[in-house]
Amino acid sequence: MRGSFMSYLTVGHLYTALHAACASGVARVIEANGEDVAYADLGNEERLQALDEGEIDILVSAWFPQDEDILKHGHEVIGSLYHPELNFSALTSAGKGQGWTAGDFSSLVTTAEARPFVERVLERRADLKELPFEVVATENVLSRLKQDEEAGKCPLVAVWQPHAVFHTDMLDSLPDGDLLDGQVQTARLVLRKGFRDEVDEDLIDELSIMMLSNKVMSALDHAVSVDGMGPEEAAESWQRGRLIPR
Template identity: 40%
Template sequence: MTTISLGYLRNALHAGCASAVARVLDAHEAEVEFVDADPGELPGLLDEGAIDLLVSAWLPRDADLVQHGMRVLGTIYRPYYCWGSYEAVSSAAELSGDSLDALFVARSDAEKLQQVLAQTPNLSGLTPTICEDEALFGTVQGAREAGRKFVVFLAQPHALFHDEAFQPVSDPRFSEEMEAALLVRESVAACADQDMLDELSEMTLGNKVMSALEYAIQVDNMDPEEAAEAWQRGRLVAR
């Protein structure tokens, strides 16, 4: 039996994606070894050959990961940065620090937000509330229940978008989608089952499913494998 080491970032979003991919590997009778990592650990693990398949690299942001003996296998969803709000806001130009109580951001996106705020004078007077990544959902929901007016800077997909009332705010600076790519080690691809590689290269979850997977894991307290099974059986979102 072939063993595939499946690497992913150590958070609910990527854990859900990895478990969904693992179901494809299982169907092709491959034994899966999960390898979770922080972003800074990935280059070293790739150089060591500790990861055969990576779920997932956000290209072009993570293009440097391809340089570690990997190649792009397929695009599984299309993330992008955005403002998110429960208010009816049609564009970022309508956002104003004078009319908002708070601006929330996950710690992993805080540096990106600072770059954006330097070019967003209408929000310059608003001090961001930085949340630990796994705490962003609960913090935002608490602010909503308290009746506060706020905006969130985040990447879509996210568990917050599982609620259709939470919508991205149009901003032309964030109109370009990235590609969340599966990366496979070149040496593994050379000897792996071609049917399995073909299925993986065509596999698409999409942002809606990814948001639902993260919601199931982070909010409904499913483990990633349980959430992936629920998706496969059509119980997370309409397929």
């Protein structure tokens, strides 16, 4: 938030490793334009209120179209940071491919964020309802899948990408496993109402063309949630080409 005695921008983000790392990546662009950055960790239900009340200048990030209610409040949406995907996947070691069926798997493992989409598919795929259904915390997905692999189990997995697990070679997406029915999701930046008039247009332009990709975001998530880096350290490592070979 800006004012006569403040010379920084406040970036809000969900309190997860993925979103914190994304916010730090965006902050590096802001800082390169001569602005200092403060961060605000937000719960999912706090994001819109923080924008409405001017507590944050930029929200990093919102996923559209599922967050389209934000548009009703007059805030500006810019950019296209990455495109979240949601597919059924299987452990690479299991070697599953064309023609997979429920009988190939020991359980169905998902997260709370992915569960509504999975349940929609279960309405059409009665065979999948026979699998033990397990909801795992997003931050525990990687360790859980390692346990299953070591135990010789073969779960059917539904986890939003980007995620740290996709920075490894543990999972392969299954053919005909799209849980979004072809719908494209886009992670975008949200500027609070009136923000554009308070900053240099060059900053807005640079943020508008910034791209991270699912591959970069998965690497950032892995750096923070698995390797123990701080979000800012991970963002710097990415910028210097240390997380993903260029």
